[in-house]
Amino acid sequence: MFRLIQTYPTARDAACMLSALHITCMQTPSDSSAQASNAVSTTYKRLEETLLHQSHYTEGDAMAGLHVVSTFLFSGGRGPWDLFLDIAIKFVSSVLNNPKYYGPEDVLKHCSETTRFIIKTTMWFDVLASVTTQQVPRFLSVYRQLFGRSGAYVGEGVSSPEISMLPVMGCENHIVLAIAEISDLACWKESHTRRNSLSVPQLVERGIEIERTYLSPDSPYATLGVSSDSAFGLGLNAHHLNPGTDEATGGAIDLEILQRRRLTNEIFRASARVYLHTVLSGENPSCPEIMHGVAATIHALRQVPTDSPKVNRDVIRSVVFGICICGCLTDDRGQRAFLTKMLQSQQGESVGNVAEVQRLMEKVWERREQTQNGGPPVNWRDVMRESKELLLLV
Structure with a gap:
């Protein structure tokens, strides 16, 4: 994960979003938790705009998709998690179909x-x-x-x-x-x-x-x-x-x-x-x-x-x-x-x-x-x- 975070912006954003969500969940309401909550919302919108409009996905995108699925799990397990799971599925399909x-x-x-x-x-x-x-x-x-x-x-x-x-x-x-x-x-x-x-x-x-x-x-x-x-x-x-x-x-x-x-x-x-x-x-x-x-x-x-x-x-x-x-x-x-x-x-x-x-x-x-x-x-x-x-x- 660390290598992917260093290499791919989407993987980095998704990891940061998951971390910010964890901070929000674990802290009592405060300025810092409100800041973390805002970071989750902002980063999610950026990932949504980036990931859901691509036709080809990298290893970093797939990891980002799985991290976003994890954010939905952290938040109760409901939401459009299937859209982000589909990103990982498309990447895995491309690997499985690689002729090499x-x-x-x-x-x-x-x-x-x-x-x-x-x-x-x-x-x-x-x-x-x-x-x-x-x-x-x-x-x-x-x-x-x-x-x-x-x-x-x-x-x-x-x-x-x-x-x-x-x-x-x-x-x-x-x-x-x-x-x-x-x-x-x-x-x-x-x-x-x-x-x-x-x-x-x-x-x-x-x-x-x-x-x-x-x-x-x-x-x-x-x-x-x-x-x-x-x-x-x-x-x-x-x-x-x-x-x-x-x-x-x-x-x-x-x-x-x-x-x-x-x-x-x-x-x-x-x-x-x-x-x-x-x-x-x-x-x-x-x-x-x-x-x-x-x-x-x-x-x-x-x-x-x-x-x-x-x-x-x-x-x-x-x-x-x-x-x-x-x-x-x-x-x-x-x-x-x-x-x-x-x-x-x-x-x-x-x-x-x-x-x-x-x-x-x-x-x-x-x-x-x-x-x-x-x-x-x-x-x-x-x-x-x-x-x-x-x-x-x-």
Whole structure:
């Protein structure tokens, strides 16, 4: 980032804007915070004028776009973040289509570390954004190439470090692909429903295949292990492990990072199953598979240590997607109270989208109580759209 800030004005402006926003959020009202707030507004307008009217984007522009997306996340997660994510997506597309590379795997293995970070971050935003936009992920075919075949693995059950999403996002490759495939299935279902041509057996068959392949304990990926901390998945105690090596840097990795990745990954896996069964069975909290998925996600959330504030904060802020979808899909008051408490525990820093997620969940609960005596299930994405601004669940 430092090199890009020095080289590209857009990257510098976006980093300064993010910093000014952080100052505004963390300080009590004062002359300096008002000055920082004005800096955010002025810089945003300049970036808007510069970035949204270009046809070709540089590495610095892509990083600037991701920083602007982060400013929206800092401010609650709503707003035209998709316009700036699209800038990063266009840059990543240009890199992936560069004829000097043989394909996406070759790109990630041989591009610079900065470009690799931009690619992986953009992919992650692309996948999670698809949940709320209800659009097919832009790089779905790339995810299938990278994460859906044995070529993504080297040695015996070890992922090529340049390809692994775990160090950057805390989520294993096959779970990233699962969420992308579920979004694709949701779009397929919606398209056929509109044309009155939906085949329910085909829908269920595709959904079961996603669950069996990527999300079940006996998944072919579950035993391959795509991370240096795969021993956690085999039930080994952290005290029996050596610190290990980080895939991204090749340096020593401590047990706190391993613990954080294990917890985050399991929460994403369980909540992805909830997402899948809402596509298969609708937004029905009484559906047995949805109830089981919500319970499994909450069980995983309960494993997050409360006596380690840093691990707790890092994990909970990383899994807002899972908390939101489970909160919207449960009628159990105890589960609702637990999820609400988890979000409230993160609101002391005045940044992020957890407060907005809590408001969405409470609105869904209120709407469901109003329709208990009949009416269609409450779709949380429809409730979210009532504000005219999509919520980014990252």
